[in-house]
Amino acid sequence: MTNQPRADYPRPQFVRDSWMNLNGEWEFEFDDDRVGNREKWHLGNKALSKTIQVPFAFQSKLSGIGSNEFHDVVWYRRDLVIPDSFANKRILLHFGAVDYDASVWVNGNLVATHEGGHTPFHADITDALQEGTNKLVVKAVDYSKDVTLPRGKQYWLSDSASIFYTRTTGIWQTVWMEAVSAYAYLDKVRITPDIDNKQVELQFFIESAQAHEKQQVKVEISFKGKLVSEDTYLLKDSVGTRTVRLNDFNDHGLGGWWTPERPNLYDVTYTLLVNEQAVDQVTSYFGMRKVSIENGKLCLNNRPYFLKMVLDQGYFPDGNLTPPSDEAIKQDVELTKAMGFNGARKHQKLEDPRYLYWCDQLGLVVWSEAANAYEYTEKYVERFTKEWQASVDRDYNHPSIIAWVPLNESWGVPNIQIDKRQQQHALAMYHLTKSLDPMRPVISNDGWELVKTDLFAIHDYEWREEVLTERYSSEEKAVHAMPANRRLFVEGFPYENQPILVTEFGGIAYKKSEWEGWGYSGAENDEEYEQKLRAVIRPLLNSGVVQGYCYTQLTDVEQEINGLLTYDRQPKIPVELIKAINDRK
Numbered sequence: 001m002t003n004q005p006r007a008d009y010p011r012p013q014f015v016r017d018s019w020m021n022l023n024g025e026w027e028f029e030f031d032d033d034r035v036g037n038r039e040k041w042h043l044g045n046k047a048l049s050k051t052i053q054v055p056f057a058f059q060s061k062l063s064g065i066g067s068n069e070f071h072d073v074v075w076y077r078r079d080l081v082i083p084d085s086f087a088n089k090r091i092l093l094h095f096g097a098v099d100y101d102a103s104v105w106v107n108g109n110l111v112a113t114h115e116g117g118h119t120p121f122h123a124d125i126t127d128a129l130q131e132g133t134n135k136l137v138v139k140a141v142d143y144s145k146d147v148t149l150p151r152g153k154q155y156w157l158s159d160s161a162s163i164f165y166t167r168t169t170g171i172w173q174t175v176w177m178e179a180v181s182a183y184a185y186l187d188k189v190r191i192t193p194d195i196d197n198k199q200v201e202l203q204f205f206i207e208s209a210q211a212h213e214k215q216q217v218k219v220e221i222s223f224k225g226k227l228v229s230e231d232t233y234l235l236k237d238s239v240g241t242r243t244v245r246l247n248d249f250n251d252h253g254l255g256g257w258w259t260p261e262r263p264n265l266y267d268v269t270y271t272l273l274v275n276e277q278a279v280d281q282v283t284s285y286f287g288m289r290k291v292s293i294e295n296g297k298l299c300l301n302n303r304p305y306f307l308k309m310v311l312d313q314g315y316f317p318d319g320n321l322t323p324p325s326d327e328a329i330k331q332d333v334e335l336t337k338a339m340g341f342n343g344a345r346k347h348q349k350l351e352d353p354r355y356l357y358w359c360d361q362l363g364l365v366v367w368s369e370a371a372n373a374y375e376y377t378e379k380y381v382e383r384f385t386k387e388w389q390a391s392v393d394r395d396y397n398h399p400s401i402i403a404w405v406p407l408n409e410s411w412g413v414p415n416i417q418i419d420k421r422q423q424q425h426a427l428a429m430y431h432l433t434k435s436l437d438p439m440r441p442v443i444s445n446d447g448w449e450l451v452k453t454d455l456f457a458i459h460d461y462e463w464r465e466e467v468l469t470e471r472y473s474s475e476e477k478a479v480h481a482m483p484a485n486r487r488l489f490v491e492g493f494p495y496e497n498q499p500i501l502v503t504e505f506g507g508i509a510y511k512k513s514e515w516e517g518w519g520y521s522g523a524e525n526d527e528e529y530e531q532k533l534r535a536v537i538r539p540l541l542n543s544g545v546v547q548g549y550c551y552t553q554l555t556d557v558e559q560e561i562n563g564l565l566t567y568d569r570q571p572k573i574p575v576e577l578i579k580a581i582n583d584r585k
Contacts, residue, residue, distance in 0.1 A: 008326040010096055010174040012357040013397055014188065015283045018085060019178040022078070022136075028052035028065075031073040036139060041075055042105040044135025048077050054175055055096065057168040061318040068158065072142045074170045080106070080134040082177075089179040091129065093136075094122040096173025096352070100149065101141040107134055115383065117142075117150065117168070118350035118371050119390035125177075140170040148380040150387055150412075152348035152371030153313060160558045165313070168321045173352060181279035184208040184215065186272050191397045192439065193288045195257060195301060200286060203241045204233075206272065218271040219244065228266070232273070246288070257301045258287030258399045260342040263363030265399070287360060287399025291440055293454060298441075298499040298547050300365075300402070307548025308582050309343035309367065310336055310564070311504060314351055315557045317567045326354055331569060333358045336554060338575040339564060340582030345503060345550045348372060348408065350391050359400035367403045367503075367550075368395055369446070372411035376422055380412060388429065392436045404433050404440055409447040409459065410486075416449050417490055426451045446503055448486035451493045459484060459504035461552075463521035463532065468539035472546050475500065499547040506536045507552040507562040512572045519562030520552070526573050530581075537581055 007021050027048035029041075039046065056063035058074065082091060095102065099117030103110065107130055112123035128134075143149050144167055145156045155164035190203040204217050214234070221229040221244065233242045246266075256264040265285045272280040290301050297304045312332065316323055323329045329352065336344055343365035346355075350371060359366050370388050373380045388406055395401055406429035407413060413422035430444040430452050441454035448459060460483035462468055471481050479488055479495040489495060509519025510529045523529035540549045555563035564578060565571055571578070 008354060010094070010176050011353055013284050013353065013360075016178050016180070016281070018089070018180075019176060020083060020086075022080075022175040022177060023054050025051050025078075026054050027077040028058070029075045029077075030071040031075055031139075032071060034073055036073065036075055041077075042103070042110070042137050042139065043108040044077055044105070044137045046077075048075060052076070055171050055173050056319055056322050057099070057170055057172045059166050059168060060320040060322065062322070062324060068166060070144050070158070071169065072144055074140050074142075076138040076140070076171065078136050080136045081132070082129060082134070086177075086179040088182060090124055090126045090182050090185070092122050092178050092180060093125045094120065094174075094176050094178070095138075095171065096120050096175070097350075098138070098140050098171050098173075099142055099168045103139045105135075105137045116387040116390060118152075119387055120173070120394060138171065142167075142169040144169070147374040148377045148383075148412075150371050150373050150380070150384050153315075156374075163560070165315055165558050166320050172320075172322045180207075181272075182209060183274050183279050184272060185280040186217075186270055186282050189270060189282075189284065189397075191284075191286045193286060193290070193399070195288050195290045197245075198247070199243050199245045200266075200288065201241060201243050204235060204239065204270075206235060206238045206240075208238060214273075214275050216273040216276075217242075218269075218273060220269045220271075221246070222267045223264070256288070258289040258360075258363075259300060260337075260363040260365055263287070263361060263399075265360065284397075285360070286397060289399050289402075291402045293441065293499060296497045296499060298455065298501075304547075307343050307365065307501060307550070308341050309345050309365070309503070309548065309550035310339070310341045311347050311550050311553040312336070312344045313347050313553060313555070313557050314349045314355070315555075321349065323352060323354075328569075329355050330358045330362075332554065333362050333364050335565060335569065335571070335575065336364060337362065338579065339571075340579030341551075343367070343402075343550075344554070345369060345405070347553075350394075353394070356395060356398045356400055360398055364400060365402045366398070366400045367405055367443075368401045369405035369408060372408055374411055374414075376413055376415070376419075376425070381425060384412065385429075385432070389432070389436065392433060396437060402440060403443060403455065404437065405443045405446045405457075406430070406433060407445045410445060410449050413445070416445065416451075417487065423451055423490055423492075443503075448484055448488050450489045453498060456488070456495060456498040456500045457503040458488060458500065460502050461505060461507055461520040463508070463536060465535035465539055468536065469542070472500075472502070472539060472543040475545055478545055500545055501548040501550070502540055502546055503548075503550040504552050505540070505549060506533070508532050508536070509560075509562045510572050511561050513556070513561075513566040513568070513570070515556055515559075515561055515567055517556065517559045517561035519560065530573055530577060533578065533581055538584075541584055 029048035106128035109128040114121040507520035
C-alpha cells in the first residue's frame with residue numbers, strides 16, 4: 001500500500017522523528033443494512049469489496065469513489081506491519097478527524113472509540129499487536145440528516161444548495177502512527193507567551209508507565225539558529241509548569257514579536273529524561289505575541305491592529321473538506337496574503353493543523369470557528385461542548401490564532417433572542433472558552449444576536465457604498481443597525497464599547513469559470529467587479545468606527561461564485577489589484 005497522498009507530517013507543532021503515515025489505499029465498504037457488527041467485520045477477516053484513498057471521504061473525487069449518496073455507516077480495513085524501528089516501544093495510532101462516530105480495532109481488539117467529526121484522537125495499540133501482519137479496522141457512523149449534529153457547512157439534503165455544501169462521512173484527515181518510549185513520553189506541552197514580562201510559560205504533560213524517581217525535561221529554545229535559552233527542569237508529577245525568561249526578547253532585537261508582517265518564531269526542543277537517560281524528544285515552535293483590548297481598541301502586541309480578513313470555507317473541488325496536498329494549503333495562505341489580507345476567518349470548520357502551521361510560518365492571523373449544528377437540543381449541547389473543548393485544546397499553542405468563535409449567526413441557537421436556555425448556552429460557551437484560554441478574545445455569536453462578547457462582530461451584505469458609509473459613521477448607528485433584519489445584540493446584553501468589526505460582507509458574485517452559482521450582489525465584467533469591491537471595502541477602511549473586516553470570501557465553493565478566486569484558485573482579477581484596494585490605493 002502507498003503512503004500517498006497527503007504524506008506530510010500531520011502534527012507540525014509537536015514533531016517526533018519516529019512516525020509512519022497510514023494514508024493511501026484502504027479496503028472500504030458501505031454498511032447500509034448495518035450487518036457489520038453482527039457479522040463481526042471488526043475481526044478483519046472479511047475482505048471489503050471497495051477501495052478508498054484515505055484521508056479523503058467517499059463523497060470526494062480524490063477518494064476514488066465520489067458518491068453523493070447517503071451511506072451513514074462505513075467500514076475501513078487495511079493490513080498493518082510495524083517497522084523494525086518501532087521495536088520495544090509503545091505504538092500510538094492517531095486519527096486527525098473521523099466524521100462522526102469512530103470505532104477502531106486492531107486484530108479484533110477494540111482500541112478506541114471517539115465522538116466528534118472535527119477533533120483528533122489516538123490510541124495506544126501496543127498490547128493489541130502481534131508479530132508480522134496486523135489487521136486494522138475502522139467503523140465510522142455519520143448522522144447525515146441530523147440537524148442537531150455539529151456539522152458546519154455539510155448539507156443534510158442530497159444535493160448541496162444555498163450556503164451548504166457536500167457532506168463528509170468517515171476519515172477525512174491523516175491517519176498515522178508514532179513510536180514512543182515504553183518508560184515515559186511527553187503527551188503535550190501547553191505554551192503561553194507573555195510579551196509584557198519577556199517570558200514564556202511551558203506546561204508539561206507526561207505519560208509514564210510507572211512513577212520514576214527522577215524525571216526531567218530539558219528545554220532548548222533558539223531563534224533563527226541561535227540558542228537563547230537552555231535549562232533542565234525536575235518534574236515530580238505527571239504535570240509540571242515552568243516559566244522561561246527570554247533575555248534576548250524585544251521588538252527590535254534578535255528575537256521579536258510575532259505579527260503577520262513579521263512572523264518571528266522561536267524553535268524549541270524538549271527532551272524527556274528518566275534517571276538522566278533521554279527517553280523522548282519532541283521539536284516544536286512558538287510565537288511571542290499578545291492579543292488584547294485596550295480602551296475599546298483591538299490590539300496586537302499592545303498596539304491597535306486593524307484586521308483585514310477573508311472568509312475561508314476550507315473546501316476544495318476534488319477533496320471537499322480535505323486539501324489535496326500540503327502545497328494546496330500553503331497556496332491558500334500565500335494567495336490570501338498576496339491580496340493584502342492579514343487574516344482569515346476559518347468558517348464552520350476546525351482546520352487541518354497543516355493550515356495553521358503555514359499561517360504561523362508565513363504570517364496570517366486566524367479566527368478559529370467551530371463547526372456548528374443548526375438546531376438546539378440537549379444532545380446537541382453535550383456533543384458540541386465536548387468537541388469545542390477538544391478544538392481549543394488542540395490549537396491553543398498556535399500564535400496565528402487570535403480569536404475563538406464558538407457560535408456563528410445563531411446556528412444551533414436559532415431562538416436565542418427569546419429563548420433563555422439558548423442564551424445561557426451561548427454564555428456558557430463564552431465563559432467556557434475564557435476558562436480554557438484567557439489570552440484570546442471570544443465572540444459569543446458571530447454576526448448578530450450577541451450575548452456577552454469580547455468583540456462586536458457584525459455581518460452585513462449591503463452593497464451600496466453610501467449606505468455602508470452612513471451606517472458605520474458612528475458607534476450608535478453601527479450597533480443599532482439591522483443589516484440582516486436581525487438585532488445585533490440580545491435584549492439584556494447591550495453594546496459595552498467592544499471593538500466593532502464587520503466580519504462578513506461583500507460576497508459579490510462574479511462568474512469567471514464554468515461554475516454556475518450565486519452571490520449577495522453581482523458583477524458582469526472585471527471593471528464592474530473592481531468597482532463593487534471598492535464600494536464595499538472603502539467605507540469600512542474609512543469608517544473610523546470599524547476596527548476590522550472579513551470579506552466573503554476567498555474562493556468560489558460549489559454553487560457559490562462569490563469568491564475572490566475561482567474554486568480552482570484562479571484570481572478573478574489580479575491579486576495586486578485586490579491588494580491595492582485593501583491598501584487604500
